[in-house]
Amino acid sequence: MITPSPLRPRRLPLFGLAVALVAVALTFSTPSLLDLTPVTPGVYQLRGLAATVAALLVAPLLGVLVDRARRRRTVLVALALVGAAGLAITRGAAAGWDAAGAPAAATGMIMVGCLTALGPVGQEAYLPAIVGRDRLVSANALLYVLPQGVMVAIGVLLAWAEPEGPALVIVVCALLVLAAAAFRGVEAVEPVQGAQTAQTVEAVEAVEAVxxxxxxxxxxxxxxxxxxxxxxxxxxxIALCLMVTTLSAEFTDEVEDAARDALVHGVPASGYFSLSLTVIGYGSIILGPPAAVLLHRRLGTYRLAWVALLASQPFTLLLALSGGAGGFIWYTAGKLVPLAGAIVVTIALTSHRQAITPDRLLGRVSGTLVALVALSETAGTILLGPPGDWLAELAEDATSPLPLLPGLVLATALAMAAAVPLLRARRLATAASREEARSAHP
Structure with missing residues (x-):
């Protein structure tokens, strides 16, 4: 057995810092590009289309490159540097030629959208080599929280400095270069195969035997x-669970927006709504990752995912009370608990698939899931977007729970349906284990 390196605790924070810097830089890149020239709604649509195409076609191919690379960090360094160079070139083109302002901004936004879609492929594939397969939940929880903290810190600094135009582009490019340097400084502690838990050895060896x-x-x-x-x-x-969740996201957003409108009309002071959004946003981050870390040892990552789904999503029904007395409380609870549960599910499923995937396929599995999620998002917009719009219109003047209930019940049912594939796979695995036990002891 390989002894854990004493440097491991330092490697994970450095990797987490790099991931956070990339996330923050990509978030602030859009405001920096908007300073170049006004952007039409068509550019946003084009950006979304390019990100979807990148996720569908490029993500699986990027997964191959990640698996081929001797050091998976090489792909992460390259993506960060490509982002920095692309933004710098975009700003230079817009500054050097007035007519290039709009095309340059559009090109930059498309590039940022594609990098945002492709970033998780390399990050999720490299993480098991840094922390081993027995600390993935804690590591993924850290990677979920750290970008939020860095976002707040950098946001405060930017609000104080108020950089505009070229200065904001320079800041964003500097963040990406720092992220590339941080990725470059993180090396794998040990081969991924050397850190398999007893729960995942059989699944990994079955594939690596080929x-x-x-x-x-x-x-x-x-x-x-x-x-x-x-x-x-x-x-x-896991793929089916993610696809069902993504497929229903557009519909869920529409009916939740209807509940929000009911809250705004029912609450006389707008400050309550702002407070609710703050509690939901930060409360889910405070509750979700720690809950995943504390519960996974008792339940296991796979079981934790479907338990969190089934336990948290029914709270969405509380949104039906948003337009009545105490609407602020009901709206906050109806959004906070499902969102915190969704964070737990994301951390648990990501950790479980990283643990059971062989080293040589980590990038390709991650790329495949990115593509499937993008496909489901597009399908969900087409299939469930119109029904969501219709139900939201019915609930425009929701002063009682009844107009909101049909949409919320359906949204809750769709969210809980995502647990069905997980439960079915668990039953199949349990049945297979019992069959093997009977064969071994007739």
Whole structure:
């Protein structure tokens, strides 16, 4: 057994800082680009389309490159530097030629959208090599919290300094360069295979027993990641869970917006609404990651995911009381608990799939899931967007729970349906274990 390196505690914070700097830089890049020229709604639509195409087509291929790289950090360093160079070139083109302002801003926003969509592929694939497979929940919880803290700190500094125009672009580029340097300074502590928990050894060894094929081209290797994701029961269940959740997101947003409108009309002081948003935003971050860390040892990561789904999502029904007495309390609880539960589910499922995926397929599985989520998001906008709009219109003047209930009941049912694949895969695994036990002891 490999002894954990004493440097490991320092490697994870450095990696987390790099991830946080990238997230903050990409967030503030849009305001920096808007200083160049007014951007039309069509540019935002084009940005969304480019991000979707990147997630569908480029993410699986990027996963192949991540798996091929001797050091997965190379891809992370390259993506951060590409972002910094792209923003610098965009600003230079707009400053040097007036007619290039709008095209440069549009190109920069499209690039930022694509980098945002592709970033998780390399980050999630490299993490197991840094912390081992037995500390993934704690590491993913840290990676969820740290960007929020860095965002607040940098946001306060920017609000104090008030950089505009080129200065804001320079700040964003500097953050990306610092992130690239931080990624460059993080090395794997040990081979990923050396840190398998007893719960995941069997699943990993079953795949690694097969001889690893030689490089057969990007698309063939990408398809290998897709096949493994859809063939391995737990990964297939996780993929279906994410797809159902993403598919229903557009619908859920519409009915939650209707509840928000009911709250705004029912609460005389607008300060209550602002306070509610603050409590929901920061409260979910304060509650979700610690809950995942504390509960996963008792429940296990896989069981924690479906328990969190089933326990937290019914609180969405409290939003039906937003327009009545105590609407502020009901709205806050109806948004806070499901959001904190969703964070727990995200941390648990990410940790579980990282733990059961072989080292050589980590990037491709991550890229496959990014593509499936993007596909589900597009399908959800087409299929469930119109019904959500219709139910939201019915609840425009919701002064009682009744107009809001139909949409909220359906949204809650869709959210809880995401747990069905997880439960089914668990039953199949339990049945297979019992069958093996019977065969071994007839």
């Amino acid at each position: 001889e690893e094929p030689s490089r057969a081209g990007l698309w063939r290797e990408a398809m290998e990641g897709v096949r493994f994701t859809l063939r391995e029961p737990a990964l297939r269940a």
